[in-house]
Amino acid sequence: MKHLFCSLFLLISFTGFSQEPPKAVVEVNKMNVVYRGVNNPLTLSMPGTVSFEASALGLKKVDDYGNYVMNPGSGLTDDIELRGKLPNGEIVTAIKTLRIKDIGRPIGTINGLGCGKKCILLLTKDELKDGKIDIKFEDWLFDWKSASTDFKIIGYSIGFNEETPIQVNGNSFTKDILEKINSTQIGSEIKIFNIKIHFKGIQNYKLKAVEPIRIKITED
Numbered sequence: 001m002k003h004l005f006c007s008l009f010l011l012i013s014f015t016g017f018s019q020e021p022p023k024a025v026v027e028v029n030k031m032n033v034v035y036r037g038v039n040n041p042l043t044l045s046m047p048g049t050v051s052f053e054a055s056a057l058g059l060k061k062v063d064d065y066g067n068y069v070m071n072p073g074s075g076l077t078d079d080i081e082l083r084g085k086l087p088n089g090e091i092v093t094a095i096k097t098l099r100i101k102d103i104g105r106p107i108g109t110i111n112g113l114g115c116g117k118k119c120i121l122l123l124t125k126d127e128l129k130d131g132k133i134d135i136k137f138e139d140w141l142f143d144w145k146s147a148s149t150d151f152k153i154i155g156y157s158i159g160f161n162e163e164t165p166i167q168v169n170g171n172s173f174t175k176d177i178l179e180k181i182n183s184t185q186i187g188s189e190i191k192i193f194n195i196k197i198h199f200k201g202i203q204n205y206k207l208k209a210v211e212p213i214r215i216k217i218t219e220d
Contacts, residue, residue, distance in 0.1 A: 034100055045066045072100045078097070124218055155167065155170065192215070
């Protein structure tokens with residue numbers, strides 16, 4: 001993926017070791033959002049405690065350094081409860097509510113360019129010769145691979161004007177497709193759609209169909 005997305009970090013700190021019970025202060029870096037269907041990476045900590053435990057629906061501990069993943073289920077929010085032990089033995093708790101979002105509709109791209117149904121890409125024949133089909137998500141907040149998720153394009157359909165679409169395997173243009181592009185008139189439209197994706201790491205989640213790529217061939 002060409003876009004980099006940031007991980008969620010939850011930092012828990014405490015104030016006032018006085019006669020009053022310590023008050024939890026929760027700070028969240030970037031948006032407090034997790035996505036349904038993938039393992040969202042989280043880092044949790046409770047400074048001032050000698051130990052802590054975290055629990056939530058879909059939360060799984062990765063290591064002893066505060067790294068977790070969360071794969072939320074149904075609903076609009078997910079609460080993380082942290083229970084920490086202070087040096088004096090006192091137990092303190094903090095709850096952070098995260099919003100759950102569905103993965104947005106992927107947008108088809110060619111050489112990184114794509115805007116779905118919003119526009120038509122103006123490309124020359126030369127710009128299409130080394131075209132690679134891919135997808136992007138406009139509002140994704142962290143790197144796919146940091147969520148143990150990856151994907152590849154395994155096929156697509158391509159249509160020239162009103163002609164019968166051609167189905168293609170892989171993510172690039174075949175020799176026959178390139179010959180077809182070379183023989184197409186300037187001003188003609190090409191539509192790349194039905195983009196098929198093989199995902200690794202998407203769990204029990206049906207991804208929305210990929211928005212197509214619309215291209216108009218222009219002069220060099």
